[in-house]
Amino acid sequence: xxxxxxxxxxxxxxxxxxxxxxxxxxxxxxxxxxxxxxxxxxxxxxxxxxxxxxxxxxxxxxxxxxxxxxxxxxxxxxxxxxxxxxxxxxxxxxxxxxxxxxxxxxxxxxxxxxxxxxxxxxxxxxxxxxxxxxxxxxxxxxxxxxxxxxxxxxxxxxxxxxxxxxxxxxxxxxxxxxxxxxxxxxxxxxxxxxxxxxxxxxxxxxxxxxxxxxxxxxxxxxxxxxxxxxxxxxxxxxxxxxxxxxxxxxxxxxxxxxxxxxxxxxxxxxxxxxxxxxxxxxxxxxxxxxxxxxxxxxxxxxxxxxxxxxxxxxxxxxxxxxxxxxxxxxxxxxxxxxxxxxxxxxxxxxxxxxxxxxxxxxxxxxxxxxxxxxxxxxxxxxxxxxxxxxxxxxxxxxxxxxxxxxxxxxxxxxxxxxxxxxxxxxxxxxxxxxxxxxxxxxxxxxxxxxxxxxxxxxxxxxxxxxxxxxxxxxxxxxxxxxxxxxxxxxxxxxxxxxxxxxxxxxxxxxxxxxxxxxxxxxxxxxxxxxxxxxxxxxxxxxxxxxxxxxxxxxxxxxxxxxxxxxxxxxxxxxxxxxxxxxxxxxxxxxxxxxxxxxxxxxxxxxxxxxxxxxxxxxxxxxxxxxxxxxxxxxxxxxxxxxxxxxxxxxxxxxxxxxxxxxxxxxxxxxxxxxxxxxxxxxxxxxxxxxxxxxxxxxxxxxxxxxxxxxxxxxxxxxxxxxxxxxxxxxx
Amino acid sequence: xxxxxxxxxxxxxxxxxxxxxxxxxxxxxxxxxxxxxxxxxxxxxxxxxxx
Numbered sequence: 001x002x003x004x005x006x007x008x009x010x011x012x013x014x015x016x017x018x019x020x021x022x023x024x025x026x027x028x029x030x031x032x033x034x035x036x037x038x039x040x041x042x043x044x045x046x047x048x049x050x051x052x053x054x055x056x057x058x059x060x061x062x063x064x065x066x067x068x069x070x071x072x073x074x075x076x077x078x079x080x081x082x083x084x085x086x087x088x089x090x091x092x093x094x095x096x097x098x099x100x101x102x103x104x105x106x107x108x109x110x111x112x113x114x115x116x117x118x119x120x121x122x123x124x125x126x127x128x129x130x131x132x133x134x135x136x137x138x139x140x141x142x143x144x145x146x147x148x149x150x151x152x153x154x155x156x157x158x159x160x161x162x163x164x165x166x167x168x169x170x171x172x173x174x175x176x177x178x179x180x181x182x183x184x185x186x187x188x189x190x191x192x193x194x195x196x197x198x199x200x201x202x203x204x205x206x207x208x209x210x211x212x213x214x215x216x217x218x219x220x221x222x223x224x225x226x227x228x229x230x231x232x233x234x235x236x237x238x239x240x241x242x243x244x245x246x247x248x249x250x251x252x253x254x255x256x257x258x259x260x261x262x263x264x265x266x267x268x269x270x271x272x273x274x275x276x277x278x279x280x281x282x283x284x285x286x287x288x289x290x291x292x293x294x295x296x297x298x299x300x301x302x303x304x305x306x307x308x309x310x311x312x313x314x315x316x317x318x319x320x321x322x323x324x325x326x327x328x329x330x331x332x333x334x335x336x337x338x339x340x341x342x343x344x345x346x347x348x349x350x351x352x353x354x355x356x357x358x359x360x361x362x363x364x365x366x367x368x369x370x371x372x373x374x375x376x377x378x379x380x381x382x383x384x385x386x387x388x389x390x391x392x393x394x395x396x397x398x399x400x401x402x403x404x405x406x407x408x409x410x411x412x413x414x415x416x417x418x419x420x421x422x423x424x425x426x427x428x429x430x431x432x433x434x435x436x437x438x439x440x441x442x443x444x445x446x447x448x449x450x451x452x453x454x455x456x457x458x459x460x461x462x463x464x465x466x467x468x469x470x471x472x473x474x475x476x477x478x479x480x481x482x483x484x485x486x487x488x489x490x491x492x493x494x495x496x497x498x499x500x501x502x503x504x505x506x507x508x509x510x511x512x513x514x515x516x517x518x519x520x521x522x523x524x525x526x527x528x529x530x531x532x533x534x535x536x537x538x539x540x541x542x543x544x545x546x547x548x549x550x551x552x553x554x555x556x557x558x559x560x561x562x563x564x565x566x567x568x569x570x571x572x573x574x575x576x577x578x579x580x581x582x583x584x585x586x587x588x589x590x591x592x593x594x595x596x597x598x599x600x601x602x603x604x605x606x607x608x609x610x611x612x613x614x615x616x617x618x619x620x621x622x623x624x625x626x627x628x629x630x631x632x633x634x635x636x637x638x639x640x641x642x643x644x645x646x647x648x649x650x651x652x653x654x655x656x657x658x659x660x661x662x663x664x665x666x667x668x669x670x671x672x673x674x675x676x677x678x679x680x681x682x683x684x685x686x687x688x689x690x691x692x693x694x695x696x697x698x699x700x701x702x703x704x705x706x707x708x709x710x711x712x713x714x715x716x717x718x719x720x721x722x723x724x725x726x727x728x729x730x731x
Numbered sequence: 732x733x734x735x736x737x738x739x740x741x742x743x744x745x746x747x748x749x750x751x752x753x754x755x756x757x758x759x760x761x762x763x764x765x766x767x768x769x770x771x772x773x774x775x776x777x778x779x780x781x782x
Contacts, residue, residue, distance in 0.1 A: 280747055294779065297744045519777045523743075526776070561778055566749040566756060571778060 006179045013161040016147065019044035023156045024133050026255045029091030029588045030054065034067065035134040035158065037149055039237055040081050040141030044158050049135050056706055058549040060090030061118050062605040063136045064107030065612060068116060071140055074615045078111045078229070079236050081142045087194070087242075088136035089126030092588050093551020094254045095337075097266035098580075099273065100553030102127050102335020104210065110228040110508075111204040112402075112457040113485035115616040116609060117228030117508050120548050122334030122343065123210030123221075125192040125244055127551070128153065131253050132246040143238040150181070153246035154190075166240050169197045169445075170209040171361065171395040174220040177243050178213060187247060188213040194242040196231030199396025202447030203455025205406070205487075206231025207399040216330050222364050223334050223343065226399040227511050228486060229457075235397070249336065257590030265580040265587070266337075273339045273560050281559050282319070285328060287342040288368035290319040295372065300492045300518060302377040304431050305408035306481050306629050307638050309492040313381040317371050321383055340556050349387050354442050356395070366390045366400075372490035373404025378411060379431030388438055396445040398455075401511075403444075405487035406458050407437050409480050418471040424450045458482040478628040484509040484618065493630050495645075496522040497674075498533040501681045504626040505537065507609045513554070514541040520572055534684035539599070543573075546602040550585065557581070604705040607689075607697045611712050614696065614719060621695040624682060631674045636663050639670075646670055694723050734762040737773065749776040 024031060032049045049063070057066045064086035071084045086107045095101035104126030110117035129137055132153020139149070148163045167173045173195050182188040193211045200206025208225040225231075256262050277284050292314060295301035299309030315321075326344035334343045346363040366374075366386050374389045375381060393400045407429075413419050414429040421428060427436045427450055443451025453464060458480045465471035481488040486509025493499040499522075502515030517536055521527045527536050547554045558574045568575045578595050586592050593601075613619030633639040639646055640663060650656045650666060654673045658666045686693060690701035696716050702708040732740075734750055734757055750757045751774045757765050767773055 294745050297742055519779045524774075524776045558778075561747065565778065566776075571749065571776060 001176065001179065003179075006176065009163070009165040009176065010180055012165045013163055016143075016160040016162060017042035017044055019158040021046060021133060021156045021158070023153070026094070026130060026253060028257045028590050029093075029254055030059070031130060031133050031135050033134060034063065034088075034136040034138055035151070036138045036140070037158070037160065038141040039139065039143040039147065039160065039239070042160055044160070047138075056604060057608075058090065058601050058605065059135065060088050060093070060551055061105040061107060061545070061548040062608075063088040064105055064118065065116065065605060065609055067136060067138045068107050068109070069608075069612055069615070071138070072109060074617060076109060078109045078114060078233060082140065083109045083233060085139045085230060085233055085237070086136055087126065087129065089130055090549055090551035092254070092584060094127035094130050094249075095256070095262060095551075095584070095588060096251045096335075097262050097337060098556075098584055099266075099269060099333070099338040099340045100335070100556040101551060102338070103547070103551050103553050104129075104225070105548045106208060106225040106230055108228070108230045108233050109616070110230070110485070111232045112229050112459060113509055113618075115484070115618045116612045117230065117486070118548065118609075119208070119225035119227045119230055120513065121208065121210045121225035122223035122553065123192060124212040124335065125194055125210045125242070127249065127335060128190070128192050128244045128246045131249060132244050137242065139237065139239070139242070142236065146238050146240045148177070148241045148243055149239065151242075151244040153244060163240050168201070168235075168240060169395045170195045170222060170397060171220075171356075171391075173241050174209070174211045174222065177241055178211075178220055181243060181245050187245075189215055190247040190249070191243065191245045194234070195240065195397065196234045197395050197397030197445070198447070199393070199398040199441070199444045199455070200231035200235045202452060203398060203444050204229050204232050204457050204460070205399045205402040205455060206233070206235060206397045207393075208234060209394060209397065212334060214330075217345075217347065217362065219362055221334075221343070221345065221362065222394055224394065224399070226401055228508060229399070231397040231399075251337070254588060256588040258587045261583055261587030265583045269556060269560070269577070269580060270339045272562060273556070276563065277340070277560055280561065282323070283340050283342040283555065283559055284332075285326075286319040286323045287326070287332075287344045289322040289366065289371050291368040292371055292376075293318040293320075295491070296376075298523060299495075302372055302408070302490050302492050304379055305377060305412040305479060306488070306492055307412075307635070308641060309494075311376055311381070314376055316381040317375045317383055317386060322366070322371075325383065338553075340553075340559065342555060346387055349391070351388065351391065352384070353388060353438055354392055354445070361391055363387045363391045364394060369490050370400040370404065373401050374407070374437070375404075377404050377408040377490060378437055380434045380437065382434055385434035385438065389441060392438070392441050392445065396441070398441070398444060401489050402457065402487040403441065404490070405481050406454060406461065407440060409458050409461065410440075410454055412479055413465060413471060413476065416475070418465055418469055418476070423469060457485065458487055459485045475634075478634045480627055481629055482510070483626050484623055486510060488630065491516075491518060493518065494632055497677055497681055498527050498536055500626060500631055500678055501533065501537050501685060502541070503630065504624050504678070505682070505685060506541070507606065507613065510626070510630075513548075514544055516540075526572070530680055530684040531688075533681055534688040537685045538688045539573075542599045542602040542606060543578075545606060546598050549601060549605060552581075600705070604707055607701060607705055608707050608712075610691075610695075610697055611702070611707075611716060614715055619696065620719070621682065621693070624695060626678070628671065628675070631678060632670055633667060636667070639663050639667050692720055692723070694719070696720060732767050734765045734767060737767050738762065738775070741775070743775055743777070745777050745779055747778040749778065750774070
């Protein structure tokens with residue numbers, strides 16, 4: 001696009017509101033204020049961050065949840081003006097001495113779960129927002145016409161501007177904003193945008209794209225806040241882009257309390273990554289796709305809607321294939337100073353389909369989730385098809401995990417005869433049909449055809465397919481891989497009870513950022529009892545969600561391990577790295593903490609989120625249910641593909657030698673056992689977490705965590721009493 | 732049987748593992764020569780980070 005085009009776009013803007021503010025300094029990781037923008041009445045205001053907010057909620061997701069709690073009621077719907085999008089990094093966010101310190105957490109009410117969703121994302125927006133003066137950005141209301149919100153952290157000015165001419169799709173608007181607001185080439189690195197795309201206009205699974213300027217490639221790159229449809233919320237508010245500009249990012253812009261302390265742990269881990277990554281997970285060359293072949297080898301790679309765990313063609317989309325396709329030797333960190341540098345890209349890819357056919361683009365990815373979800377789970381083993389899907393999901397603003405998992409569900413329904421070409425408008429949506437899957441994606445972008453139906457998400461599709469096309473509700477309930485309304489991320493959990501809990505009990509829905517226990521449980525057999533599993537389902541979700549309070553990426557925690565980690569007391573926890581984070585937190589904030597304190601910080605926000613779910617009408621045991629496909633074989637085909645394993649389990653665990661039984665009878669016996677196991681697991685986990693048998697945090701737990709606010713205590717008491725009354729009534 | 736052949740039979744291909752035999756951690760360089768006998772207690776811990 002030409003300079004003239006950009007100038008004309010800018011001239012077409014109409015400023016709806018302006019807000020001038022005093023530029024400040026970050027103080028030990030905090031700016032001590034948040035920015036509030038209301039698009040309905042064009043209010044822009046500064047809100048203070050209190051000491052209580054920092055003490056209880058820490059930052060990042062904690063701040064997001066607190067602000068959202070106060071912005072909505074229990075009756076607020078995702079597309080009401082009262083719904084908010086809150087973006088916050090956290091006190092460590094923006095640090096450059098420690099790898100993975102540029103993450104943001106985004107919080108909103110989800111169009112698919114109808115409850116609170118959180119999604120973490122890299123890119124530069126969160127750190128630049130902080131350096132521009134704000135611990136969080138809180139957007140409420142809806143604009144009448146498409147707008148951008150521009151936060152100028154150099155001038156100390158925030159504007160809401162109607163923006164009629166800009167593109168909606170991310171790869172275009174990301175560049176447009178860069179060209180519009182950078183006065184020089186040097187300034188391009190000072191700008192970051194948040195955008196969605198046309199797919200987010202027409203589906204409930206919209207994602208957000210957070211940009212950064214890649215100085216080596218001289219191009220805009222993107223990471224995604226994928227989960228939960230927050231991109232759909234952005235577009236519902238008629239936001240084309242949120243833009244932040246700040247010049248002057250430097251190593252100490254976060255103004256830590258003790259620079260020496262963070263430099264020491266940073267130097268140590270950076271050396272560890274440089275010395276050992278090449279012989280461990282090769283994140284610097286391959287990134288997360290290294291997992292594909294491992295998951296395949298261990299029967300954990302989702303294939304054909306999670307029916308199976310491996311496929312002979314998986315090698316076509318494995319890590320070594322991507323290593324050759326990714327441009328090597330470039331600093332692929334999504335925030336400054338990250339030595340893990342795992343945000344790989346395929347350069348010079350010519351698009352073969354869709355509205356941008358023929359354009360030569362950079363494809364950011366694919367990551368493991370996209371490769372497994374849109375690849376093996378859909379029976380697609382063509383790397384170019386995956387690049388096409390990855391690029392268009394990103395630019396259309398569609399979550400690749402939800403797209404992959406729901407497309408896999410649709411494909412199984414098609415092969416089961418619930419759907420046909422008449423229903424799908426000619427799309428032959430069988431497993432492996434990449435052309436049909438890509439066209440489905442384009443339909444989502446255009447807002448037409450079967451894509452418009454599919455983009456509503458699995459929970460809604462199950463209802464539609466039953467009501468409109470006569471699909472068997474029980475069958476679709478069993479195979480529809482969603483829980484709480486969110487599509488599953490890409491791991492087969494049939495043989496790991498702990499991971500079934502890790503997904504089923506996750507606050508937002510089945511996203512693995514809370515717990516990833518498959519190997520500890522299923523392969524290492526380190527969690528043999530319910531109590532062991534419950535303890536792991538306490539520690540690991542609390543530990544893993546701590547990163548989202550602080551602006552941190554979890555990958556440097558355990559995608560690299562010190563060479564002597566095997567000799568520690570608890571190798572899965574990577575104790576040396578846990579201590580690094582203790583030093584990092586204390587070094588930035590000046591607050592002396594222990595590793596136990598980090599867990600308590602997280603436990604506080606975790607329980608707050610659980611009660612938030614309760615506020616929105618969820619948050620009880622029934623909502624922690626999971627589809628049977630995540631626990632065991634739904635179809636005869638699945639059972640017989642692993643018959644030896646299942647027959648052995650029937651004999652040893654269920655005490656049923658299955659002699660003379662049909663496959664269906666054996667499946668029923670196994671199912672009864674596994675469903676009972678899941679209920680027992682939930683009982684153990686609730687007890688460990690200080691929750692009632694119905695999954696509600698007790699008033700005593702809220703008090704212990706200092707979140708016994710009157711409205712929260714009243715809410716939990718009401719539910720506990722109601723449950724007791726129901727029990728009394730039924731005797 | 733050696734540690735190496737046991738890992739092959741189990742299809743444990745992940746590189747970051749800790750193998751111990753009867754409580755003794757076996758260094759990777761010794762997987763080839765280290766024998767595993769009947770009734771030995773063998774533990775294989777995968778240090779896999781996951782998603």
